[in-house]
Amino acid sequence: MDRPPGLSVRLKLTLSYAGFLVLAGVLLLGLWVVFLQFFSDAPIMKDAKLGILGAFAPGRSSTQQAFGQVATVMLAFLLVFGLLGGWLLAGRMLAPLARITDATRMAAHGSLSHRVRLAGRRDEFRELADAFDTMLARLETQVAEQQRFAANASHELRTPLAITQALLDVAHNDPSRSTGELVERLHFVNTRAIDLTEALLLLSRADQRSFTREHLDLSLLAEEATETLLPLAEKRGLTIETSGDIAPANGSPALLLQMTTNLVHNAIVHNLPDQGTVWVTTSVRPKTVVLTVENTGKKFAASVVATLVEPFHRGTERVRTDHAGVGLGLAIVKSIAEAHDGTLTLTPRADGGLRITVRLPAAPPHTDR
Missing domain, CATH: 1.10.287 (Helix Hairpins)
Structure with missing residues (x-):
């Protein structure tokens, strides 16, 4: 955005500090004059009153003139002290913001590996720096992906x-x-x-997220996906077991059906050569509905499981078969789950295979009127 030039924040803070000190000095002198009005009978107060008034009434005694000069010098000192002190204090207070600005400029030129890493106790600037570092880390990860x-x-x-x-x-x-x-x-x-x-x-x-949300039952989608892929499972000698509760949710039926189909297909293809099993279950929690797809198969290390949701990554060798995928199955599942404000969790089973869990926000039961 093209903006006209203006005063820097540091200069504004400096002028504010200096103006505050001068104003405090003027108020102090004004209070002193008011104080003398109520205690003018005391001899010392009479002399002081005459001295104060001398600052504003020429032709008075030399003592009165000296007091006026001293008051003027004090106000000038407060102004200079406020300007210098305010400039230094403002610079020190705004130093973290300058580091954040430098990091922003570096990120704008493509350097996402730089971090602010602001040391010290938590305050507003450090919370901003930590949030900015977190944003840079996520951006760097997304750009790499x-x-x-x-x-x-x-x-x-x-x-x-x-x-x-x-x-x-x-x-x-x-x-x-x-x-x-x-x-x-x-x-x-x-x-x-x-x-x-x-x-x-x-x-x-x-x-x-270019889709329309509708009320649906995730358990029905799981049954539909299972019935569609049952011939493939029987051809491979696998058994599919389905169970669970009604799981009401809001979302795109087509996308969630695709998500469920991908999970079941993945569980069938990446299974034992024979006598394998696939378990498809749905359940309801206080605020979420859960779809779980488990399968038997080879054992996976946790480090390998963490990379399975990356696009074009396959858990097995890149063998072309009649049912081989294109390496986007779990990546699509993750994107659909996140587009519905849900989460995807992959866990290796101790006996081999995977347990994949999708959690979506629960919807109130649908009632027909």
Whole structure:
């Protein structure tokens, strides 16, 4: 914003300190004069009264004139002392603000690693510095995540395009080759690219919170997702167990269904090769509704689990199968949960597999009129 130049805060504080001291001196002299009015009969008060009045009435005695000069010198001293002292005090008091300003300028030029780290006991400036450091840390983390996301997205999008180009080059160099296999592989690669694009659009939609909230039952969405993916679980020899209570919430049915479907699909795909189990439960707390999806599978270290929600990160090797995801499943789940003011928690199970918990704000039970 283009603003006209003005006085600095330090100069304003300096003038305020000096003006306050001079005003205090004038008030002190005024009170002294008023005090003399009530005790004018005392001899010492008579002499003092004459001295005070001499400061404002020329032609009086030399003693009276001397008193007036002394009063003038005292007021001038208070003014100079107030200006110098106020300037130094204002500079000392505003030093933390100057450090915060420098950090802000550095952040504006792209340096997000700098921190104010203001030492000392807690006060208004230190609370501001701590809040600013926290904001910088979050910005730095988000920028790093966005950079990794952009790099991974570019790689993921480039891969199907490169494969398509290679297949087309083969067809061009060998016209006599059968096109059936080529068309099938192109169809598979194109489907993967479409799935990736749709996942990116869904992730963007959740991050922007561009959806309408409706009253819904999270347990019904869990049942729908489970029924949809039941054939996939049976094909892999897995068992899905569902249980829980009615879980009323407010949100987008489409996004929350996608979130639940991603969780169940993730639990099925990343499971034991055979005889595995998936547990889907819903529960209600005083202020939240909880969706929990657990699965058997290989054991995960806590450090690995913490990175599973990053975009394009997979807990297993990047093996392309007919049901392999694009690496955005849990990232989308996290974005949808946060867009609904909820939280996502991943916990490794002691026997292997994961326990994924989504907590959303509870809504009052819906009543039809």
